[in-house]
């Protein structure tokens with residue numbers, strides 16, 4: 331057992347540490363030396379991909395949050411509207427889907443029944459379905475028009491970690507490929523973005539090397555009953571995923587919010603001592619950054635304990651943070667692949683401190699094969 335876990339105590343811990351490799355392996359062999367993407371495995375006619383006028387991502391749980399992250403990048407790079415929908419909601423609401431719709435199904439297992447039913451429905455309406463799946467030969471892979479495999483390796487712990495990073499990476503490859511294929515204005519920057527993706531494994535490793543900082547914080551919080559997570563732009567789905575990890579692993583009530591929504595309701599939840607994690611955008615995007623810094627100020631003024639995930643060198647946050655966890659400097663669209671890592675470590679360490687089984691949380695299944 332210890333051998334399978336590579337010397338880690340739990341699969342979750344191992345899989346969190348597998349993440350630099352999961353991202354690197356998902357990128358491997360998918361571009362040529364000139365920085366052009368080569369995704370021959372897609373097997374959808376290029377003429378079809380050129381006429382796509384809408385993308386709908388269908389997925390459940392963590393995979394849906396990967397789609398939520400990808401929406402920001404794919405719309406920016408391709409100028410194609412992207413909707414992200416929970417597969418079980420999509421299937422039963424008579425969605426507008428036709429031959430010009432590309433449905434992207436994201437799934438670690440490839441066996442989630444809700445997602446299978448969604449792709450069946452999409453294909454009946456004439457849409458092409460592209461699967462982003464981690465498990466070879468799985469039902470979703472077989473029933474889709476094309477598959478781009480994530481190469482995260484087997485994920486054993488019930489709550490998803492490395493598959494999430496690999497799913498975002500794979501979605502980004504698809505987005506950059508579509509941009510390249512359709513000749514959009516960002517096509518010249520594809521090589522630059524690929525280069526930035528290639529730098530992520532080392533950045534993730536840097537965070538893992540400093541995991542002790544976040545573990546110490548988690549261990550001191552084992553009696554906490556509620557934690558809030560805030561993020562803006564791509565930091566928003568990261569906040570949602572941070573909250574989901576804490577619910578799944580540590581059975582703590584947790585909610586993620588878009589930081590801009592704070593004043594429209596959630597700020598009423600802030601009382602003295604309430605722990606709030608804030609995912610801060612890079613200061614190199616001041617329009618996003620300044621707004622999130624004011625959000626931290628607002629909740630701090632109402633007594634919240636603020637746990638801030640911010641870039642190295644971002645000094646504007648220090649004054650309002652009870653705890654700062656630093657991540658390496660990263661372009662905005664790539665930030666989720668680094669900022670989510672401390673949140674995973676936090677949830678895993680907090681659950682461990684409570685003596686819970688992080689690999690097999692109560693009531694959950696790795697693959698939900700019923701609707």
Ligand code: G6P
Nearest residue numbers: 391392393437438439442489490
């Ligand atoms: C289950 C798991 C989650 C996972 C979700 C989607 O609920 O507990 O960790 O995110 O299914 O699974 P999939 O295999 O489709 O990615």
